[in-house]
Amino acid sequence: MTDSPIKTQRDGHVLEVTLDRPKANAIDLATSRIMGDVFADFRDDPDLRVAIITGAGEKFFCPGWDLKAAADGDAVDGDYGRGGFGGLQELPRMNKPVIAAINGICCGGGLELALSADILLAADHASFALPEIRSGTVADAASIKMPKRIPYHIAMEMLLTGRWIDAQEAARWGLVNRVVPAADLMTQAREMAALIASGPPLVNAAIKEVVREAEDMKFQDAMNKITKSQFETVERLYTSEDQLEGARAFAEKRDPVWKGR
Structure with missing residues (x-):
């Protein structure tokens, strides 16, 4: 531009x-x-x-x-x-x-x-x-x-x-x-x-959505929304390849390779 x-x-x-x-x-x-x-x-x-x-x-x-x-x-x-x-x-x-x-x-x-x-x-x-x-x-x-x-x-x-x-x-x-x-x-x-x-992009997205949406919510209401899979980014994170990659990298004592999926 x-x-x-x-x-x-x-x-x-x-x-x-x-x-x-x-x-x-x-x-x-x-x-x-x-x-x-x-x-x-x-x-x-x-x-x-x-x-x-x-x-x-x-x-x-x-x-x-x-x-x-x-x-x-x-x-x-x-x-x-x-x-x-x-x-x-x-x-x-x-x-x-x-x-x-x-x-x-x-x-x-x-x-x-x-x-x-x-x-x-x-x-x-x-x-x-x-x-x-x-x-x-x-x-x-x-x-x-x-x-x-x-x-x-x-x-x-x-x-x-x-x-x-x-x-x-x-x-x-x-x-x-x-x-x-x-x-x-x-x-x-x-x-x-x-x-x-360099960090996990799906985690960054989940952090941003939770912080934004929970700003005016009571703590327990926000936690209930997470446990009921009502945050799109959190649900995507918990079912992602990156979630598994983080655990594997920790177990294998190596740096994780984040793919954002």
Whole structure:
């Protein structure tokens, strides 16, 4: 995708997705629809196991919604495409791990996009905010997600004031997994992706589905759903070749060879 605002690169089982839309990597409706297609294709490609989402350049990861495009007629409630805004946060059956490599300013819808990833690595100069309050609108997805990810009172302060936090504070509250030197960000993201991709893909899928579906369930209800074979990915795992391969590899004291089936 050389002329697209979304650049993709495959490396083995890993897909790198780069938001490249100068000057700030803001997302308009057309870009969001492309992102939805990219992540849906990633989800459905049996050879891909992990994705990395990052921004081009060194200043912006993503500031969210493109207000200039909105001023030119892009409706805030327009067609975002598959997966909703940014193509990821509402994409159904997304049972593959996604790493966000946050290379700069990450705010508004950009922070909501990052929150849709499973692991967040931040460059040491990255910064975060939910400034929607200052423009008289609501950070809807963040209002749902943030109080579940970080302490309630910190999330509410960010939502109600639009206050910026730096990468170190974000790590302190558990918003990101770790802070790394900017020059090492993609190297560490790729190492993390390679580590996850080397693992059993059917287990990764089961983990993602169980975590997602059980988020608002009582513990015993979720366990009952597992034992009644009501999680598709768990049932597929328990009847798979990989399940047998894991046991055989352990017994034979060798590394398992995962086939994803």
